[in-house]
Amino acid sequence: MTRDEAIAILELPREQAIEAILKLAEKALKCDLAQHDPGPTAPSGMIPPYLKPTCEKSRKKPGRPAGHPGSCRARPIKIDETIPHELCQCPECGTPVNRPVRVHRRVIEDIPPIEPRVTEHIVNGYWCSKCKKIVTAKVTEALPNANIGLRLVVFTAWLHYLVGVSIDNLVSMLSVLSSVRISPGGLTQAWNALARHLWYGYEAIGQRAAKSAVLHADETGWRLNGVTHWLWCFTTKSICYYVITKSRGSPVVKQVLGLMFKGILICDFWGAYNKISTLATQRCFYHLFTELVKVDKHNNSQDWKAFRKKLSRLMKDAIHLSENKEISTQQRDRLIARLHIRLDEMIAGHYEDKDAKRLIKRLNRHKNELFTFLEYTGVSPYNNHAEQQMRKAVLCRKVSQQNRSESGAVTQAVLMTLFRTAELQNQNPVEAVLAAAKATIEFRKPNMPEFKLAA
Numbered sequence: 001m002t003r004d005e006a007i008a009i010l011e012l013p014r015e016q017a018i019e020a021i022l023k024l025a026e027k028a029l030k031c032d033l034a035q036h037d038p039g040p041t042a043p044s045g046m047i048p049p050y051l052k053p054t055c056e057k058s059r060k061k062p063g064r065p066a067g068h069p070g071s072c073r074a075r076p077i078k079i080d081e082t083i084p085h086e087l088c089q090c091p092e093c094g095t096p097v098n099r100p101v102r103v104h105r106r107v108i109e110d111i112p113p114i115e116p117r118v119t120e121h122i123v124n125g126y127w128c129s130k131c132k133k134i135v136t137a138k139v140t141e142a143l144p145n146a147n148i149g150l151r152l153v154v155f156t157a158w159l160h161y162l163v164g165v166s167i168d169n170l171v172s173m174l175s176v177l178s179s180v181r182i183s184p185g186g187l188t189q190a191w192n193a194l195a196r197h198l199w200y201g202y203e204a205i206g207q208r209a210a211k212s213a214v215l216h217a218d219e220t221g222w223r224l225n226g227v228t229h230w231l232w233c234f235t236t237k238s239i240c241y242y243v244i245t246k247s248r249g250s251p252v253v254k255q256v257l258g259l260m261f262k263g264i265l266i267c268d269f270w271g272a273y274n275k276i277s278t279l280a281t282q283r284c285f286y287h288l289f290t291e292l293v294k295v296d297k298h299n300n301s302q303d304w305k306a307f308r309k310k311l312s313r314l315m316k317d318a319i320h321l322s323e324n325k326e327i328s329t330q331q332r333d334r335l336i337a338r339l340h341i342r343l344d345e346m347i348a349g350h351y352e353d354k355d356a357k358r359l360i361k362r363l364n365r366h367k368n369e370l371f372t373f374l375e376y377t378g379v380s381p382y383n384n385h386a387e388q389q390m391r392k393a394v395l396c397r398k399v400s401q402q403n404r405s406e407s408g409a410v411t412q413a414v415l416m417t418l419f420r421t422a423e424l425q426n427q428n429p430v431e432a433v434l435a436a437a438k439a440t441i442e443f444r445k446p447n448m449p450e451f452k453l454a455a
Contacts, residue, residue, distance in 0.1 A: 053297075076109060114178040117149075140438040143193050148182065150441075153190045154434045160191070161412060162419040162429065164396040188408065195411040197440045198433070202414045205421055209234040209241040210257050214378055216386035217267045219248060220394060223402035224409050231397075231413075232256070235389045240420040242393065244409040250275035264376055266383050269362060282372040284383035285315050288359075295355045303353040307346075311359070314342055319381060322374055336374050343367055389420060 001024065009020050089096050119141065125134040142150050156174070159165040165173070167184045174180040195202075209215060215236055222231040222244055232243040232252055245252050250272040257265075261278045268287045292308050321335055347364045351357060363370070373379040393416060403409040415433075422432035 075107060079107065116178050116180050138442045140441045143190065143197065143437075143441070146190065146193065148186070148190055150194075150437055151430075151434055152180070153194055154437065155430050156187060157191050157194060157415050158419055158430050158433070160187075160400070161396065161415045162392060162423075164392075164399045166399050191415065192407055192411050194437060195414040197437055198414055198418055200440065201436050202417050205239050205417055206234075206241045206243075206256060208239050209236065210261070211263075212236045212239075213263045214376075215257075215261070215263055215265055216383055216389075217253070217265060217273065218383060218386035218390055219270070219272075220390055222397065222409075224406070225404050229409070231390075231393055233386055233389050233393070235386055235424075237385070238421075238424050240389050240417060240424055242413045242416045242420075244403075244413045248272065264372065264379055266380065266386070268383060269366065274365075280372045280376065280379075281366075281369040282379055282381065283366050283369045285319070285370075285381040286383065288315060291359065299353070299355050301353050303351050304356055307349075307351055307353065307356040307359070310342075310346055311363075314339065314346065315381075318371055318374060322381065332374075336371060339371055339374075340367075343370065392416075392420065 009017050012020065086100075087097055121139050121141070123136050123139060125136050127133075128135045140150070142148065143153065146153075156170050159170060160167060167187060170187065171182060171184055174182060215234055217232070217234050219230050219232045222229045224244070230245055230248045230252075232245065234241045234243075234256055241256070243252065243256060248270075253272050253276055257276055259276055261276055263278070264280045264282060265273065265278045266282045266284065267273045268284045273281070288311070292312060295304065296308070318339055321332070321339070324332075327335075343363065344367070347360055347367065349360075351360065373381045396416075403412055418433050418436070419429040422429040425432075
């Protein structure tokens, strides 16, 4: 507004001037919101916290419903020590007491004081007349040329890469709980050496992911020395394969899955997944539902409401059909065909709203990838499994500030993959990775790759 326009408003009658000022204020507010609004497709991390909506309070009362069966901690099967508690006199008045009139038992679980165990290994060398060299027995209690025990290295790696404990806190915990003195640099070097020894197992999990029948895929931002990189996750119900790369594009998907993936890929609508061929692809319904909610916040047009209602009802009908196990095969096939017809009619419809046009373009591009879960058993319309595997990495990301070097990023991907895969297979992650590391030390030479990120 110029000075002359402001003077002109002030010269108007009182009511007209007030109305003009209110209109200008409303216009300024809309412009300010438009500048800060990242758009309906923006990731949650790009939206400032003060612009995010406040979560509604849950109406459900916390706790289990009344009358539920009681639950308590399971009684330990093994009792290591029994300690009797006897009295000679009353602790309150000092009167002598003779024999107990009743006995009750308390079972208490606790951990003993942790003291580091130092072991000296005497390694004898023997001359092999066939190999023409001195040979020695393998020491599997530690990595080669290391004086830190393998169990300690694996346990701290699990705490850092999967639980999310920072390195400084790990150093403090070790010094307080077990009097083990180790520097942050010594820990990171030990983890790097551990990842190099476990490289074979990491690659084997990646190969299993590429040959799986149903695979979930997702990606999220990751920082390497302050520069934006990407953490990819390819997971099934029993394995989880992480990759940290410089790119968020299709070369990563091609490198992991190849040009032709012979299984069913469940993913979001990111374009990198469009560049490979698959047996079938299922696009995540949750991303579509989330998109509808985001657009509702800034778009109230009737055209959008009509389109939104049709799309939401179509997806809900498809989900209800997948959950209905009582209908016959013929009726199910007829309803699936009807869903495809409804989708084609929606795509062919005419809408003036820009958000509706944008989503119609997306639906047209992926119209053969929306109802895959109705045609194959064991396929979900949601990519929730991959999102859950990303959750642990995202929580660690908030604590660790990601990585400072390429070797650290590869170490992160290798160890997260092995620990999370062990958890998915209902194994103790520390014991599983410890056994794998010992087997690598004992039976074969470790593959010592040059730790650099993929393209």
